[in-house]
Amino acid sequence: MIWEGKKAPTLEGRHFIDALDFSPAEYDALFSLAERIKSAPAEFSSACSGKVMATLFYEPSTRTRLSFEAAMLRLGGKVLTVADPRTSSVAKGESLADTIRTVGNYADLIVLRHPKEGAAKLAALYSPVPLINGGDGAREHPTQTLTDLFTIVTYKGRLENITVAFCGDLRYGRTVHSLIKALARYPGTRFILISPEELRLPDHVKEEVLALRKDVEFHETTRMEEGLEGADVLYMTRIQKERFFNEEDYLKLRDAYVLTSEKLKLAEEDLIVMHPLPRVTEISYEVDEDKRAVYFQQARLGMFVRMALIARLLGVA
Ligand code: NCD
Numbered sequence: 027m028i029w030e031g032k033k034a035p036t037l038e039g040r041h042f043i044d045a046l047d048f049s050p051a052e053y054d055a056l057f058s059l060a061e062r063i064k065s066a067p068a069e070f071s072s073a074c075s076g077k078v079m080a081t082l083f084y085e086p087s088t089r090t091r092l093s094f095e096a097a098m099l100r101l102g103g104k105v106l107t108v109a110d111p112r113t114s115s116v117a118k119g120e121s122l123a124d125t126i127r128t129v130g131n132y133a134d135l136i137v138l139r140h141p142k143e144g145a146a147k148l149a150a151l152y153s154p155v156p157l158i159n160g161g162d163g164a165r166e167h168p169t170q171t172l173t174d175l176f177t178i179v180t181y182k183g184r185l186e187n188i189t190v191a192f193c194g195d196l197r198y199g200r201t202v203h204s205l206i207k208a209l210a211r212y213p214g215t216r217f218i219l220i221s222p223e224e225l226r227l228p229d230h231v232k233e234e235v236l237a238l239r240k241d242v243e244f245h246e247t248t249r250m251e252e253g254l255e256g257a258d259v260l261y262m263t264r265i266q267k268e269r270f271f272n273e274e275d276y277l278k279l280r281d282a283y284v285l286t287s288e289k290l291k292l293a294e295e296d297l298i299v300m301h302p303l304p305r306v307t308e309i310s311y312e313v314d315e316d317k318r319a320v321y322f323q324q325a326r327l328g329m330f331v332r333m334a335l336i337a338r339l340l341g342v343a
Contacts, residue, residue, distance in 0.1 A: 038341030041150040043159045045168040045204035050185075050211050057176050059334040059343060060327070067100065070333065073342045074103030080133035082125070083160065084111045084140045085268075089303055089325055090160050090169070094137050097332040101342075106133060123152040130154040134340060138162075141268075156339040164198040164269050170302050171204040172335060173328030178259060180327060181298045181320060187214035191253045193283055194220075194263035194308055196227040201302040202263060203231050210235045216243040220253035222282050224275075225265070250283045254293045260285070262301045262308050262321075285309045290316060300324055 037052060048056075063070050079098045083091050087109075095105045106129075108114045116125065122140070126149045129136055138149050139160035146159035146166075161167040178185060190209060196202050196219055206227070209215045217235075219227050226246065235242055247253050254260065262285060270276040284307060285299065301309060301321040313319050337343035 036341075037335075037338040039156060040339060041153070041157045042168055042335065042339070043146045043150055043157070044166050045171040045208040046211075047168065053172070053175060053208070056172065056331060056334045056338060057179055059338065060176055060331040063333050063337075064327075064330045070101055070337065070343065072102035073337050074098060074101035074340060077101075077103040077135070077340055077342070078106060078133045079103055079135045079137065079336065080106045080108075080129045081137045081160070082108045082114075082129065082139070084108075084116065084138075085161065087139055087160070089328070090139065090167075091137075093325065093329045094158075094160070094169075094332055094336075097329050097336055100329075101333055101337060103336070122149055126152045126157070127154070135336060158335070158339070161200055164200050164203075164266065166204045167200040167302075168204050169332060169335065170201040170328070171208045172331045173324060174201070174205050174261070174300060174302070175208060176327050176331045177300060177320060177324040178298075182258060185209070185212045185215075188212075188258045189216040189218065189256055190259040190261060191218035191220060191257035192227075192261045192263070193250060193253060193285075195225045195265045195279075196221040196263070197225040198266035198269040199263040202227070202261070205261070206231065207234055207238065210238045210242050217245070218253040218257055219244060219246045220248070220250050220283065221246075222248060222279055224279065225282075250285070250289065251292055254289065254297075257293065257297055260293065260297055260299045262299065262305075264301075264304060264306050264308060281307050283308055285313055287312050287316065290318065293318070 081091050081094055098105050130153050135156050137158045137160045138146055140162050143163035143165040146162045150157045192202050265280050267276050297318050299319045
């Protein structure tokens with residue numbers, strides 16, 4: 027770990043809105059803590075006793091919300107949740123700023139998922155407690171990045187000199203936008219971008235990546251087969267139906283890529299296949315049996331790294 031021997035950076039009291047809000051050293055410190063929690067969970071089972079976390083989810087979610095809630099409960103803390111905006115004061119016309127100011131009186135930490143890009147940044151301006159972005163529209167999803175990097179470190183043992191192939195909806199996939207920026211900070215990362223023309227990685231994301239590292243390599247293709255060769259990580263994504271303006275356009279692209287056992291024959295033996303989940307049609311079920319498929323373990327690692335994040339933002343570990 028980069029910071030070993032030095033004092034671990036402090037995250038106490040901070041917000042986590044964009045993947046780049048934390049430095050690589052801060053990520054490293056979180057991974058070390060997540061690793062310790064994973065190997066000795068009992069030692070952390072009352073780290074957050076007396077603390078309360080609120081999850082405000084204004085967009086559908088299973089994994090992210092439950093993984094945060096499981097993380098807090100396993101740290102001995104308590105959870106308040108709004109999973110359906112129709113049952114909250116948002117339905118009465120309350121502004122996000124007012125909701126956040128109010129919930130900040132009840133909770134020590136807030137996790138927000140919102141369909142509008144930039145909502146988390148706005149909310150953070152009004153939040154008296156640390157606020158975590160659980161996904162804001164098609165923009166960012168930084169705790170999925172924590173999960174993804176922790177998975178890559180766990181399986182590959184490094185974040186430098188790796189080739190990552192992203193496949194699917196690179197235009198609307200917020201997990202891709204956050205992860206690609208975070209990865210670009212490590213030397214020697216190469217990106218293979220596999221998508222239909224309509225769903226290419228937005229230029230503004232590419233520009234941000236290039237601003238971080240001028241020499242970063244992008245190889246863009248529409249063919250999955252071409253992208254599989256030489257990749258260390260294959261990051262599959264769902265076509266983001268909810269971001270399309272009409273059903274017809276979605277249906278045209280939904281089955282653009284389907285990873286099958288046959289296609290995986292083209293890939294390296296030590297490739298790992300990741301997916302933020304939920305999966306729809308892009309990975310056929312037979313692939314689950316392949317030892318290279320790590321997406322369910324990825325979801326498990328996400329809980330441990332969220333435990334580490336909560337503990338650090340609350341200053342209890
Ligand atoms: C992702 C999301 O919400 O952006 N899911 C998740 O948080 N694990 C990916 C997706 O919905 O496709």
